Amino acid sequence: MARVVVVGSGNAALCAAIAAAEHGAEVTILEAGSESDFGGNSRYTAGAMRFAYAGPDAILGLLAGSDDERIGISDFGAYPKTQFAEDLRSFSSGLPLNALQNLLVDESYATVAWLSDVGVGFEPIFARQSFLKNGRYRFWGGLTLATAGEGEGLVQAERRIAEALGCALRLEHVVTELLLDGHRVSGVRCQSDEALQADAVVLACGGFEANAELRSRHLGANWRHAKVRGTPLNTGQGIEMATTIGAATAGQYGACHAVCMDVSTPNFGASTIAHSERKNFRKISYVFGVMLNRNGVRFVDEGADFRNYTxxxxxxxxxxxxxxxxxxxxxxxxxxxxxxxxxxDHATRYRGGSLEELIAMLPGIDRRTALQTMEDYNRAAVGDGFDPTIKDGCETQGLDLPKSNWALPLRTPPFLAFEVTGGITFTYGGLAASTDGEVLDDRGEPIDGLFAAGEIVGGIFFDGYPGGSGLTAGAVMGRRAGRSAASSVM
Ligand SMILES: Cc1cc2nc3c(=O)[nH]c(=O)nc-3n(C[C@H](O)[C@H](O)[C@H](O)COP(=O)(O)OP(=O)(O)OC[C@H]3O[C@@H](n4cnc5c(N)ncnc54)[C@H](O)[C@@H]3O)c2cc1C
Incomplete structure (x- = not known):
């Protein structure tokens, strides 16, 4: 029986553990954090999972047993593989999809179905991905289901499934080194100096988003002080351990997933704030308004696309x-x-009876320019055909920086402003890996006994990210890596 050590306890790690155990391995999961850190970033998520599906029946198959009456009056539409591929391609600097991206698209539905089969529940994302129109819930943006109980529900369900299959979870085990027997990885060493022998090791211990030094080195100096939306424990240790023994890196180290967050967001995902509350610091309804900086000017096309894609x-x-x-x-x-x-309550909110009154409240903004920007925007926003369920083409006329959809003039009191900053979610650069989850060296050859999955793998996301793809990528690669690790005994 193969002994497999899985490093990390997020979605990718737990999928690897479950798959390895299903294929007969004896699995030990090592997590750096304590009980409150269990589940890593995966626990902070809304559990939204993007996958290709041919039509409503594919969704209904994943919802069997649900008694939610809204399902009967929902239009789930379809999200063909070609569309998922196109969504990834649009963020890939014009390059064709690589093998890992094709794998993500091709195996996304089968992997979600596997999770469902082993006991993870799913539910439609009514509140965030659908609008009620003519008495029916109309889903948009190719992102339709989330795991029951969001990220917390996901990791706790996966933990139960893994433990039922005999996997042992050891918390407070910070892995610091990969052990070698010749060229083959033969186990890990922990910070406590404890060594664990293994036939295969799966690294699923996240990216480097919580490491200020690495952020500033790879992403730029202004990232040093960025809010970290999730766990403080994803410091890039896994990437360092693997590259120390010759693993190659892949993907875009200078890019990451980052979201508008309330300025009051704590610097890290704090254990004092419930995971379910933590995500409420994000502020991503900008598609219905405009964003101004301190100079009082707009700086993005707020309506460039569905917010999933921006x-x-x-x-x-x-x-x-x-x-x-x-x-x-x-x-x-x-x-x-x-x-x-x-x-x-925590939202940094300002409310005024007029735009002048509102803008006068905003600390440090150039008021004159801000008011002028709003007046120019309101003149340019014709507001015809506004429809939040589609890219409605309701665009501004004549602005240098257009708003391409949902451009209603903002003329109805009360006027509201929310102060935001940027929060990093996860990094895109990581280890080079094959579609079987093998970690590759500089020659593109697998390093014997070493596998990887999840955020730690580079080369899946480049210039941007279609929302809900991270959990799916971790599940697809985690399942593959776990299966390969279990079968890799010499
Ligand atoms: C607030 C928030 C909301 C999000 N919402 C969504 C969403 O709805 N849908 C979606 O698809 N994605 C979402 N994401 C992105 C998603 O979290 C990631 O893509 C995914 O969870 C990564 O999973 P992972 O298993 O690779 O990493 P993680 O879940 O972060 O797990 C890594 C684990 O490794 C552990 N670890 C680190 N170093 C070591 C070490 N040296 N030794 C042992 N253990 C170690 C960490 O403690 C952690 O538990 C969200 C992220 C955040 C922060």
């Missing part, structure tokens, strides 16, 4: 602004469309 890039855009802050401005007409997170 939110992971606009955190960086905000960090690049003076003071690394911006204000999202809305009016009474669109207030009802804002996500629930905008109504939270």
């Amino acid at each position: 939110y992971a890039q606009y955190g960086k855009a905000v960090l690049d602004q003076p003071g690394a802050v911006a204000w999202q401005i809305f009016d009474g007409q669109v207030e009802k469309l804002l996500y629930e997170e905008y109504r939270r």
